[in-house]
Amino acid sequence: MATNDDSWVLITGASSGFGEEFARQYAAKGHPLVLVARRLDRLQALAESLHRKYGVKVVVEQVNLSDVAAVTGLHARLRDRAIAVDILINNAGHGLQGPFLDTQIDGALDMVQLDIASLTAMTRLFGQDMRGRGRGKILLVASLLAYYGVENMAVYGAAKAYVLRLGDALHREFKRDGVTVTSLCPGMSDTGFAQAAKQKITFALKLLMMKPEPVVRAGIRALHAGRMSVVPGFNNKAAAAMVWATPRWLHQAIFARIMNG
Numbered sequence: 001m002a003t004n005d006d007s008w009v010l011i012t013g014a015s016s017g018f019g020e021e022f023a024r025q026y027a028a029k030g031h032p033l034v035l036v037a038r039r040l041d042r043l044q045a046l047a048e049s050l051h052r053k054y055g056v057k058v059v060v061e062q063v064n065l066s067d068v069a070a071v072t073g074l075h076a077r078l079r080d081r082a083i084a085v086d087i088l089i090n091n092a093g094h095g096l097q098g099p100f101l102d103t104q105i106d107g108a109l110d111m112v113q114l115d116i117a118s119l120t121a122m123t124r125l126f127g128q129d130m131r132g133r134g135r136g137k138i139l140l141v142a143s144l145l146a147y148y149g150v151e152n153m154a155v156y157g158a159a160k161a162y163v164l165r166l167g168d169a170l171h172r173e174f175k176r177d178g179v180t181v182t183s184l185c186p187g188m189s190d191t192g193f194a195q196a197a198k199q200k201i202t203f204a205l206k207l208l209m210m211k212p213e214p215v216v217r218a219g220i221r222a223l224h225a226g227r228m229s230v231v232p233g234f235n236n237k238a239a240a241a242m243v244w245a246t247p248r249w250l251h252q253a254i255f256a257r258i259m260n261g
């Protein structure tokens with residue numbers, strides 16, 4: 001069964017970057033939205049502007065998704081308001097660049113909670129509801145780094161590899177219940193990510209940088225076409241192809257250079 005323009009879309013990490021762009025593109029299609037992140041002021045400003053411009057209903061939920069228990073609370077509040085989420089955009093996430101042994105363990109574990117544990121809990125809770133209704137779409141925002149380990153971004157790359165593998169498996173599992181699961185694997189993009197991750201923007205990364213708009217468009221197109229995953233942009237597709245075509249030591253050395261300078 002298909003979703004339609006009245007279907008509620010829940011977007012995590014909607015206060016900036018890709019999440020904000022997902023909100024804009026779905027609002028432009030007329031969908032009511034649930035926007036989730038920690039920065040309430042940014043969510044409220046976005047909600048007001050989308051409601052004014054497109055006339056769509058927008059619900060704002062201030063949630064810290066590094067606390068996995070908060071996912072259950074969010075799900076319960078939406079159920080109490082009779083909001084049935086038919087499209088889930090599992091986008092919230094952050095990175096952390098630095099040598100594994102020198103970065104704070106709390107920061108790394110917070111990232112694991114957000115990028116892995118909460119995403120898994122969101123997918124399970126909202127996926128069960130979708131199965132009950134026999135329809136739904138779930139987008140998992142992974143990363144090009146899901147395809148290879150990269151020096152000084154070890155935990156983040158590993159977390160995104162988890163997201164991509166989870167998506168591959170659930171794509172097949174959920175299909176029989178009428179629910180689509182698609183993974184989006186962006187490369188370096190012009191969002192708040194680099195600042196939050198304390199990431200060095202090398203010259204090579206500057207050249208490869210994409211704007212959020214085409215990345216999000218590619219993600220929505222792939223999700224609605226029922227694809228398993230998508231790598232947006234020609235350069236990122238070429239990088240993913242290089243992973244298949246070259247030995248691991250070689251592409252890891254190249255990507256380490258691109259990422260670390």
Ligand SMILES: NC(=O)c1ccc[n+]([C@@H]2O[C@H](COP(=O)([O-])OP(=O)(O)OC[C@H]3O[C@@H](n4cnc5c(N)ncnc54)[C@H](OP(=O)(O)O)[C@@H]3O)[C@@H](O)[C@H]2O)c1
Nearest residue numbers: 013015016017018037038039065066093188189191192193
């Ligand atoms: N930009 C890139 O180069 C790139 C490349 C590949 C993949 N990605 C992935 O794309 C996704 C979106 O990131 P972005 O690039 O759009 O970066 P961004 O602009 O920094 O956005 C990250 C979003 O996640 C939210 N978030 C962070 N921690 C959170 C928490 N504990 N609880 C709830 N929300 C939280 C942030 O909101 P608050 O701070 O308000 O909570 C923000 O809305 C992430 O999963 C990232 O790993 C990004």
